[in-house]
Amino acid sequence: MIVFRYLSREVLLTLSAVSAVLLVIIMSGRFIKFLAQAASGALDPGSLFLIMGFRLPGFLQLILPLGLFLGILLAYGRLYLESEMTVLSATGMSQQRLLGMTLFPATLVAVIVAWLSLSLAPQGANQFQLLLNKQDAMTEFDTLVPGRFQALRDGSRVTYTEQLSDDRINLGGVFISEKRLSADQKDRGISVLVAEKGRQEIKEDGNRYLILDNGYRYDGNPGLADYRAIKYDTYGVLLPKPDVSDEVTDRDAMTTRTLLDNPDIRARAELEWRLSLPLLVFIVTLMAVPLSRVNPRQGRFLKLLPAILLYMAYLTILIAARGALEKGKIPPALGLWWVHAIFLAIGLGLLYWEPLRLKMASRRSALEVTRG
Structure with a gap:
């Protein structure tokens, strides 16, 4: 139990730090974009922070899985570098047991991501679109700034x-x-x-x-x-008279129940995307645990770049599959689940490859000793 609490604390602390940094970077970029629109008169300057608040759940649902992935890599990489994992392995800590302990903070993150993607993010997107509808209904005199064309x-x-x-x-x-x-x-x-x-x-x-x-x-x-x-x-x-529309047309602003009742293929693609984000948390956890294993002589950042590239490939293929599903290029029965299946297989391969390799090397050594 002590080891479990220690590992969970290390992962959650690193997750929080990494997610905070990523959130600041993304929010800063978006805020600059909205600030430029406000300067040109396309948005009311007084609504900028309200807009950022509405967009925050949508940012977090993508940041938290990446934050967890990097948190596991950095936290466990440090433990390998400082030989703490070596001590734990000597006491019977296998990769499978380490994965089981890591699934607890991963489940916590998955629940938060599910809440964001299925409920909070659509509500924020809905309010964001209604706010933009009101902005579109304003004349240029409502957003006019003295001394500026x-x-x-x-x-x-x-x-x-x-x-x-x-x-x-x-x-x-x-x-x-x-x-x-x-x-x-x-x-x-x-x-x-x-x-x-x-x-x-x-x-x-x-x-x-x-x-x-x-x-x-x-x-x-x-x-x-x-x-x-x-x-x-x-x-x-x-x-012109202001024409305020209360109609929500963006699919990411529709409630999950509305998507469930909508047979349209684009609504189904949006629904599967929302369900994919919590599932992505568990699969990236499966990949991160074996990828965090590093040799102290090689440094903790040796596998960091390949791991990030693997994560970006996962997310990129998932987004591309979502677009193809919306256009009808992928059979609805296949959906987005084939992408998760591919990277689940990759995660299982990473998890069991190293123990299998060590076992085979041990057998070869035993055979050589026997023949000698």
């Missing part, structure tokens, strides 16, 4: 204002450049509006207008001398 997502309009009131109603020093399209979507040049000030007005029927005061409108084609200038005292522009 801001383009719509399709690039059809660029807006600039020098000043903006706290209630986002009154603007000062307004510039708007918009592409003019004909009924058949052909380019007819651009329209440029400049105004001393402007304001947003909401009528009783719910329509929103941008009212510009004391400005000019310029219409024409860039590079041609056919511009028309119009001076105005008041100019009104109808703004």
Whole structure:
């Protein structure tokens, strides 16, 4: 029991440290991406941390299996390097018994990953998509930042204002450049509006207008001398009505029960992917235990790179099989389970190869002694 607690503590502590580092790296990269979108006006800056919170379960469901795999390699590699495993082996600690003890922290991680992949991650993805739907319904004036040129997502309009009131109603020093399209979507040049000030007005029927005061409108084609200038005292522009959608279309945002009731092959692929993540935890544990065995003279990092490449091959093939299943290139009866079967066989081979090799070497030595 003492050895069991010691090994479990070593694995869980290393798992926590590795997962924390991986989470910081991945979250930092995603946060920079969302920050760039917020700077361009595609996202509300005030919702960045909320978005990261919604995406956190989706990150963790992929980080924890890798963290466990590296945790076993690093923790047991240190024990081999410091000859602690040699002492344990001398007291009867076989690879199979070591695997059995390692399955306890692996089961704990698998339960957490199952909770994340089957429940928490879909809920987070659902809230993330609803938040994006609300962001898409916002006009460029809702995310406008004073002193910065801001383009719509399709690039059809660029807006600039020098000043903006706290209630986002009154603007000062307004510039708007918009592409003019004909009924058949052909380019007819651009329209440029400049105004001393402007304001947003909401009528009783719910329509929103941008009212510009004391400005000019310029219409024409860039590079041609056919511009028309119009001076105005008041100019009104109808703004599109916000269209907030509560519909969730992404499969990763659907609940697991919804996927169970959906016969579509893409829904089945998503369901098998969610079930694959907890199963992946046990298989990578099976591979990590024999791969952690190192010679003290060779160093603890000798097998680390090949082990990581093996893990990445597992995950890459699994993702590719998921895409092929969604496109109907893999029979539904086969699903993703063949990938797990291949790497389960690899894990069993790694586990039993070294004892089998030592046993065969021992027999050869005995035969040589007998013949001598």
